[in-house]
Amino acid sequence: MTIRTRFAPSPTGHVHIGNMRAAIFNWLYARHTGGQFLLRVEDTDRERSTPEAIRTLLEAMNWLGLNVDEEPLYQSIRMDDHIAAAEKLLATGHAYKEDKGGTGQGECIIFKMPGTDIEFIDLVKGTMKKSAADMADFVIVRSNGTPVFHLANVLDDIEQKITHVIRGDDHVENTFRHIALYKALGAPVPRFAHLPMIINAQGKPYSKRDGDAFVGDFQTKGFFGDALFNYLALLGWSPGDEREVMTRQEMIDAFDLVTVRSSPAQMDPRKLLWMNGEYVRAMRPVEFATMCREELRTIHLEIGENAAAIFALMQERIKISTEIIPAMTFFCTDDFEYDQKAIEKKLTKPEIFQTLGKIAGLLQSLENFDTEAVNLALHNFVEQNGLKFGDVMPPLRIAVSGQQSGPDLAPVLAILGKEKVLARIQKTIARFS
RNA sequence: GGCCCCAUCGUUCAGCGGUUAGGACACUAGGUUUUCAUCCUGGUAACACGGGUUCGAUUCCCGUUGGGGUCACCA
Numbered sequence: 001m002t003i004r005t006r007f008a009p010s011p012t013g014h015v016h017i018g019n020m021r022a023a024i025f026n027w028l029y030a031r032h033t034g035g036q037f038l039l040r041v042e043d044t045d046r047e048r049s050t051p052e053a054i055r056t057l058l059e060a061m062n063w064l065g066l067n068v069d070e071e072p073l074y075q076s077i078r079m080d081d082h083i084a085a086a087e088k089l090l091a092t093g094h095a096y097k098e099d100k101g102g103t104g105q106g107e108c109i110i111f112k113m114p115g116t117d118i119e120f121i122d123l124v125k126g127t128m129k130k131s132a133a134d135m136a137d138f139v140i141v142r143s144n145g146t147p148v149f150h151l152a153n154v155l156d157d158i159e160q161k162i163t164h165v166i167r168g169d170d171h172v173e174n175t176f177r178h179i180a181l182y183k184a185l186g187a188p189v190p191r192f193a194h195l196p197m198i199i200n201a202q203g204k205p206y207s208k209r210d211g212d213a214f215v216g217d218f219q220t221k222g223f224f225g226d227a228l229f230n231y232l233a234l235l236g237w238s239p240g241d242e243r244e245v246m247t248r249q250e251m252i253d254a255f256d257l258v259t260v261r262s263s264p265a266q267m268d269p270r271k272l273l274w275m276n277g278e279y280v281r282a283m284r285p286v287e288f289a290t291m292c293r294e295e296l297r298t299i300h301l302e303i304g305e306n307a308a309a310i311f312a313l314m315q316e317r318i319k320i321s322t323e324i325i326p327a328m329t330f331f332c333t334d335d336f337e338y339d340q341k342a343i344e345k346k347l348t349k350p351e352i353f354q355t356l357g358k359i360a361g362l363l364q365s366l367e368n369f370d371t372e373a374v375n376l377a378l379h380n381f382v383e384q385n386g387l388k389f390g391d392v393m394p395p396l397r398i399a400v401s402g403q404q405s406g407p408d409l410a411p412v413l414a415i416l417g418k419e420k421v422l423a424r425i426q427k428t429i430a431r432f433s
Numbered sequence: 434g435g436c437c438c439c440a441u442c443g444u445u446c447a448g449c450g451g452u453u454a455g456g457a458c459a460c461u462a463g464g465u466u467u468u469c470a471u472c473c474u475g476g477u478a479a480c481a482c483g484g485g486u487u488c489g490a491u492u493c494c495c496g497u498u499g500g501g502g503u504c505a506c507c508a
C-alpha cells in the first residue's frame with residue numbers, strides 16, 4: 001500500500017509556523033516511505049478564504065521545498081458530494097435532522113455517534129480511547145445547507161485516499177468523531193498521528209494572531225527556506241543521534257513518526273538564526289555570490305573587481321541575507337553612510353585625526369598594497385609610535401567603511417586599493433575633525 | 434468544570450532500571466598575538482513534588498502540582 005499524506009490548511013490569513021511544521025512532517029513521512037504528499041485547500045469559508053491567502057500559502061510551500069505529488073484539491077468544489085454523502089448518512093440511519101436548540105434557523109443534519117467506546121492508536125501518542133458517554137452527536141450540515149468541517153474533511157481524505165492523517169494536537173478530540181464518520185461511511189479508517197503544538201514565548205500555541213510567526217515573514221527577514229525547514233523539523237523530532245544541521249535527504253532517511261515527541265516545543269529564534277548562518281557557510285561560493293549580487297541590485301549597487309575576495313570575506317560572517325547590504329555597501333560605493341554611534345564613540349579626540357593623517361602618509365608610501373604588506377605596515381606603525389591597536393584600527397575602519405565592525409582590516413584595505421583608502425581617510429578627516 | 438494530553442539545563446533534542454545525566458542554541462571565561470563575526474578550548478546550568486514497584490529509579494505504576502488541548506450550525 002502506498003502511503004499518502006496531506007496538508008489541509010484553510011487559507012484564511014497567513015500560514016503560521018505551527019501549521020507549516022505539520023506540513024513538513026507530512027512531507028517528510030511521505031518522502032521517507034516513498035509515498036505521496038498531497039495538498040488540500042479547505043476553502044469552504046468563502047468569506048475568509050481569499051485568492052491572496054491561497055497564493056501566499058502556495059508560495060510558502062514552494063519556498064520550503066514542499067512539493068506535492070498531485071494537483072491540489074480545492075474543497076469548495078466538492079460541496080455537492082459532501083451534501084450527497086450526508087443525505088446517504090440520513091438514509092442509512094447514521095444521521096438525523098433537527099432544529100438544534102430550537103433556533104428557528106431551520107433543520108440541520110446531525111451525525112449520530114454509534115454509542116460505543118472508540119479507540120485508536122496514535123502513531124505519536126500511543127493508544128487513545130474515549131468512552132461513549134463523553135462523545136456527543138454533532139452537526140455535519142448546517143441549516144443553511146453547507147457542510148461542516150468534520151464531514152468535509154473526512155470525505156475529502158477518503159476522496160484523496162489519505163492513509164496517514166498527520167496534524168496538530170488540537171485535532172485529537174475530533175479524531176474520535178472522524179473515526180465514527182469513516183465507519184458510518186463504510187470507508188477504511190486511516191492511521192493518525194498528532195503532533196505536539198509549537199508554542200510561543202508566552203507558552204501559548206501559535207495562532208493566526210501571532211504577528212511574527214507567519215512563514216512568509218521569515219523569508220522577508222532574510223532566512224532560507226532550507227534552514228527554516230531544518231529548524232522546524234527538529235522541533236519535536238530528532239534523528240536519534242546528535243546531528244542537527246542536516247541535508248534534506250538525511251532528514252528524509254532518518255524521519256519517522258514514532259520518534260516524534262509528544263510534548264509541546266517552543267520556538268527559539270536565536271537558534272534559527274544560528275542555523276541559517278550554518279547554511280550560509282555551507283553555500284557554494286557561486287551561490288553566495290549570486291545571492292549577494294541580487295541583494296545589492298535591489299539598491300542599484302554593483303560589486304566591482306575583487307568580488308570573489310569580498311564574498312569570501314563575507315561568507316564567514318553573514319547569518320541572514322538581509323545583513324548583506326549593510327555589510328557590503330562600502331565595498332561598492334564611496335558614498336556610504338557613517339555609523340553615527342561609531343563616530344561619536346571613536347572619532348572624538350583631535351589626535352585621532354593626526355594619527356589617521358600619519359597612516360595615510362604611510363600607506364601612500366607602500367609599493368605593494370596587498371594584505372600582507374598593509375598588515376606589516378600597520379603593525380610597525382603601531383609599534384613605532386607606542387600606540388595600541390585599539391587606538392588605530394577602529395578609527396581607520398570607520399574611515400574606510402563607516403562602520404565600527406567588519407572583516408579583518410588588512411584584507412579590506414587591500415581589496416579597496418590604495419587610491420580609495422587614501423581618499424576615504426582624507427574625506428573622513430575633512431568631515432569630522 | 435467534564436474528558437484528553439504533556440512534564441530532563443533559560444530553549445531544544447538525547448537518555449528508554451545501574452550514566453561523572455549527553456549534544457546544540459543562548460549565556461560566560463579564555464585562545465585564534467586589533468574590533469565585530471566565524472573558528473577552537475573550557476565553564477555555569479536540568480531530571481516539578483510525593484508515594485509506591487525494585488537490590489537499584491530520570492527511566493515503570495499511582496497521586497499532587499503545573500502547563501496545554503477540547504467541549505460551536507469555526508476550521
